[in-house]
Amino acid sequence: MNKNHRVPSNRTLGAVEVKSKFGAEFRRFSLDRFKPGRFDEFYRLLQHMHRIPNVDLLVGYADVHGDLLPINNDDNYRKAISVADPVLRLFLQRKEEADYSAFGLDSLTRPKKTVLAAMLLRPDANRKKPPVIISLPRDFRPVSSIIDVDILPETHRRVRLYKHGQEKPLGFYIRDGSSVRVTPQGLEKVPGIFISRMVPGGLAEGTGLLAVNDEVLEVNGIEVQAKSLDQVTDMMIANSHNLIVTVKPANQRNNIVRSGGGGAASRSSGHSSDSGTSFYGYSSPGTAVATTPAHIIQNFHPEELESDEDDEDLVVEVDGEAVPIPRASSASCTIPFIPRYVPHLDLRTTNEALASRNNAGSLGTLSTADRSLEGRSLEEDGTVITL
Amino acid sequence: MKRFRRHGQESHRDRIKQELYGFNKTVEHGFPHQPSALVFSPSLQLLAIGTRSGAIKLYGAPGVEFMGLHDENAAVTQVHFLPQQVDLVTLLDDNSLHMWTLRAHQGVSELLEIGRFTLTGPPGAPPSVTRVTAVLTHSSGDLLFLGTEGGHVFVVEVPGFRELEESNISLENVTNSLPEDYGGRRSLEHVESLQENPVNPRQVLIGYGRGIMVIWDLERQSAIKHIPATQQLESVWWTEDGDHVLSSHSDGSYCRWMVAGEGTQSEQEKSEVPYGHFPCKAISKIIQLPTEQGPPFLFLSGGMPRASYGDRHCISVIHSKTHVALDFTSRIIDFFVIRDGPDYTGDPSALVVLVEEELVVIDLQTEGWPVIQTPYLVPLHCSAITCSHHVSAIPLKLWEKVLSAGALQNTHYSKKPWPITGGQNLSPDAPQRDLLLTGHEDGTVRFWDASGVCLYPMYKLSTAGVFLTDAEPNDNMNQCTEGEWPPFRKVGCFDPYSDDPRLGVQKIHLCKYSGYLTVAGTAGQILVLELNDEAAEQTVEATVADLLQGQEGFRWKGHTRLEVKEEPVMFPPGFQPFALVQCQPPAVVTALTLHSDWKLVTFGTSHGFGLYDYQQKSNVLVRCTLNPSDQLAMEGPLSRVKSIKKSLRQSFRRIRRSRVSLRKHHVNNAAKVQEANARLEAELAEMELAPVQRKIAARSSDDSFTGLVRMLYFADTFLSDSSHHTPSLWAGTNGGSVFAYQLRLPPVERRAEDPVTAHPAKEIQLMHRAPVVGIVVLDGLGSPLPEPLEVAHDLARSADMQGCHQLLVISEEQFKVFTLPKVSAKMKLKLTAIDGSRVRRVGVAWFGSSRSEDYGESGLTVLTNQGDLHVVSLPGVKLQVQYPCIRREDVSGIASCVFTKHGQGFYLISPSEFERFSLSARCVVEPRSLVEVPSQTPSTTLPRAQPDGPSVEHRYTPTSSARRVMEHALLNDESE
DSSP, X not given: OHHHHHHHHHHHHTEEEEEEEETTEEEEEEEEXXXXXXXXXXXXXXXXXXXXXXXXXXXXXXXXXXOEEEEOSHHHHHHHHHHOOSEEEEEEEEGGGOOGGGSBTTTTTSOHHHHHHHHHHOOOHHHHSOOSSSOOGGGSOOSEEEEOXXXXXXXXXXXXXXXXXXXXXXXXXXXXXXXXXXXXXXXXXXXXXXXXEEXXXXXXXXXXXXXXXXXXXXXXXEEOTTOOHHHHHHHHHHTTTEEEEEEEOSOGXXXXXXXXXXXXXXXXXXXXXXXXXXXXXXXXXHHHHHHOOTTSOOOOOHHHHHOOGGGOOEEXXXXXXXXOOOHHHHHHSOOTTSOOOOTTSOOXXXXXXXXXXXXXXXXXXXXXXXXXXXXXXOOOOSOOOOO | OXXXXXXXXXXXXXXXXXXXXEEEEEEEEEOOSSEEEEEEETTTTEEEEEETTSEEEEEOSTTOEEEEEOSSOOOEEEEEEOTTSSEEEEEETTSEEEEEEEEEETTEEEEEEEEEEEOOOSTTOOGGGGOEEEEEEOTTSSEEEEEETTSOEEEEETTTTEEOGGGOBOHHHHHHHSOTTSGGGOOOOSEEEEEEETTEEXXXXXXXXXXEEEEEETTTTEEEEEEEOOSOEEEEEEOTTSSEEEEEETTSOEEEEEOSSSSSBOEEEEEEOTTOSSOBOOEEEEEEEOOSXXXXXXXXXXXXXXXXXXXXXXXXXXXTTEEEEEEESSOEXXXXXXXXXXXXXXXXXXXXXEETTEEEEEESSSTTOOEEXXXXXXXXXXXXXXXXXXXXXXXXXXXXXXXXXXXXXXXXXXXXXXXXXXXXXXXXXXXXXXXXXXXXXXXXXXXXXXXXXXXXXXXXXXXXXXXXXXXXXXXXXXXXXTTOSSOEEEOOOOOOOOSOGGGOEEEEEEOTTTOOEEXXXXXXXXXXXXXXXXXXXXXXXXXXXXXXXXXXXXXXXXXXXXXXXXXXXXXXXXXXXXXXXXXXXXXXXXXXXXETTTTEXXXXXXXXXXXXXXXXXXXXXXXXXXXXXXXXXXXSSOOOTXXXXXXXXXXXXXXXXXXXXXXXXXXXXXXXXXXXXXXHHHHHHHHHHSOOEEEEOOOOTXXXXXXXXXXXXXXXXXXXXXXXXXXXXXXXXXXXXXXXXXXXXXXXXXXXTSOXXXXXXXXXXXXXXXXXXXXXXXXTTSOBOOOTTTTTTTOSOOOOOSSOOEEEEEESSEEEEEESSSOOEEEEEEXXXXXXXXXXXXXXXEEEOSSOTTOEEEEEEEEETTSEEEEEETTTOOEEEEEEOSOTTOHHHHHTOEEOTTSEEEEEEETTEEEEEEEESSOOOOOOEEOOOOOOOOGGGOOSSSOOOOOOSOOOOSSXXXXXXHHHHHHHHHHO
């Protein structure tokens, strides 16, 4: 409870506590929450505080999800101030030394293994290069992406929705309907599942990738044919933290046109039972990279599908008398519960602060504000107060 | 490379799977839903029942059961055995006739449909001409007389269903033979009854709806006599000597006619309205049977005075001076009388009545005509079933005690053996004694012997006696006031009316080793009972468990707590309550577990859970699981207000979907494909007109009833550190939370004084927030922990405490294995994410290999909301097999499913019937019985229309085979 008290007190003061780290050095100062000023002022302030007036800096901050996000304009600066809760943690890097791959989603908590794997498996030249003018796509939190363009027929679209513990609802409805398939016997009418309604302001609508009357063909790689509406609903809800839907858009005019070499699959238009659309189709990143045309954004990481970062359960040890579990032993395990830190960014303090705050609330009564944190791995080996 | 290796492994695994698993629906227990026809074959000693859903069921000696289902979805209106044969004919309400036979195959009889037939009339004739209303199976065994709505009688040769047009008895022929003065030549109406002369198979009586009856000579092809009854005809009975005909009529009268004489018109000897003076209802069936010495027995169904007792369902039995009107609680379908003697031609011995909800058998040879307890067709639903609990392998001691307690309750039943003895029960003796406990709405728990094919009632426990209820048990059963007319006597036990719905039993847990039983009900009451051979008078003290724990903002709008009787209550021998916990608020108990070794009971409701020490009679722990934002749970019992729209919508969907699936069944051949496509198109168009939407939204903690406790589990495991195992309590909620408590039990010698304590140890919040439906701790070898006291009785291997224990949490969506004591995810199976089905029921079972005696595996038996059964391996949580079992629209069937510890299970296919199924290849309980063709005797010498010829050689000892099974089981147990 004691840690929770700090939040309102800071809010009432209107001050944002800032902890800035450059190399091994820390600086602490505060900013006015309601008058944060402009980014260039802030940038100069940082250079002043760290006494590095002539060093080009890349400014990053840790948001509530533990992601390292950049601050490079007024908008994301204001956003950073507004979400600072209670401490705004900044990470400064020299521009020339900057490691851009550190930025982006889940960058602070993703197991190192997968980061390495991603680098080894996907020797994408873009990844290492500094950005030319504007921020990289990975500077933003993705809300959705089109994936597997290379293996899907042109008439189909595979959309990934990133829920990430956001408050925004997925925001769409599905219904029964009928669809026409081409079979050796000619056209055949078969039952199908369709998107029936979009919730205004929902995640699905915001992506622009799904629309009313799109036929749902697969949910996370599983074909929905011969499944009832209720089954498909349950499948989608069960996958809601990382939902991948393959649709046949009702409007076929916005399809991605491939410049040849797209594979035979592209010509089986209108045919829903495409052989390449199996679940395992994802786990072949090598081929995916090889055949992807350069102009298509490939920000889907195959390892994310397998990793369970969004599916981790919250475990609270409530036994004060129990022998504390030694951290050493837990570190040796290969269990995704243990917080993993990207070695060059020491975010241990952040994580622990988050963890203890989370534990302060009992499981049954997690407030909506705290719920966004549930996706993180948490472990508490001390006594915690429960309601 | 990898692929090849895996292939080899898989085929080996596939073979093991085949040896372990196999799905069979084996037998239906209980009473058929909506029976519509009854018949008895004296020669086969078999009873046949047809139902409105088109099923036909045959029963003989206990254990001898056959079942058939017509392809047509039409009600069975009549069933008739062919005399002296193992064939029977059914008439459905779509006017089709079906021939069934019992064919022996590998030493076991099977019921098979061998032919079907629909009467075709002359071209252009109205359908009523061929609409069958009466069927007579002629004693020659190869003729079928079909009386129709048009008044004609068609003759058909069986079993081939060849129409014998030259033998048909047309209405014109009959009308012409009638005297000129008869009723101004009005229509005779439909054929109501066809009867064969018991002493002369050449003569057949045709009874017409208008009342007139004609005796037709089959050889001379002419009417030889007519019986000029004037009232609407209901039924006809030709007495055994062939001299008299009895007719019953719609005005509640019956008449006796002399037919022996020479004249063409019969004399009316007697006409009587038994419950007369005021208008009476029809007598729908009449039977008269002679006795060796003394007056005959007369059986009448109906005939009650319309105004005062028109709503009663009665059969009157009149014998000499004795006259009883048996008063049934549901509508009478049909009845027959079983007769004594080697040829079944002696005195009436038993009256068998099929009413809508049960089968009642009255012993006519014992003073007072007591009821004989039925070994099958038991009315499971005499009060609605609210829950069930299965206990495998009951120790002999407990079994005997339950049996003897039950025997004391059944003193009012007849001591006579079961009178229906047809067929040979060849099923092997049950390998073990199994109990099925059903909880009922009226607060009773019924104990059934579920070891074999017959679900036999053993004992009935009533919990209502502990509480003060408005209605005292009514003792007016079997009482008849002197001089009351009609002389009613209540029979049957079907009584669906519950005095107080709060008494309803919701959860049951029985410890088979200690004989401790705990029963929990609708008003949050938890009773702990122990088995006592003696009657005892005691007060049951109530302990209140306040599950709210000071939670603010709560309003309970539901029912009040049950009031407990303060004075001592007399409990009969059997299970006697000695402790009572009452939850506050008194919400329905949703989870219950007993640990007889630790003497603890844990219970949960939608508000929280508690732990009760029944030795010290005190609460150990009370935990509130309420989520303050959960408005529904805060307000009272499961409110349906919110979901009524949804449920309406769903039920419409269900109807529509069942229509689709029904039609799909018919589409087998290619010729029908086009037609089906057209229909499907029409349906799809209909769907498009009324689209049903489903919202896609992640589950949140604000959903309703997140605090509802779904699962409670005791385990002796490594909860806090890996070197000391301690007793623990685990609770799982609807919101995907698991709470673990470490329990500290005082040493045995201090158990009665020192308190038991519980400390919170762990909380797990499943991220997907699906309801937790199962919690199992696996020992170091990956096997589920044994039941309490199981090891002490040397019936299970003690749990492995060397290796690491694992925690298996089963939610509706996933199976997850966690390590212990540090809870971290190890393995999982995401069922919903891959096939959209959700876990509804789960059980731990042991599957023995059918090939090698000593190989077996533990597994989870799972029933999904799609009605599919899965077996999931342990500890690897891999799907092994999947079988469709229950229609997904059958929500109550899915909800009623209960698994046994040996891979079998039960679910309700109707309010009154359990379907038994088996997932195990080794452990299958199914009826195996043989019915032989009765030895043929020349039909001309047969004295009755349904000849009671000497039956097959095998005679039955008075002990029923159900008893035999039991005795064998007892012997086996002793030899162990």
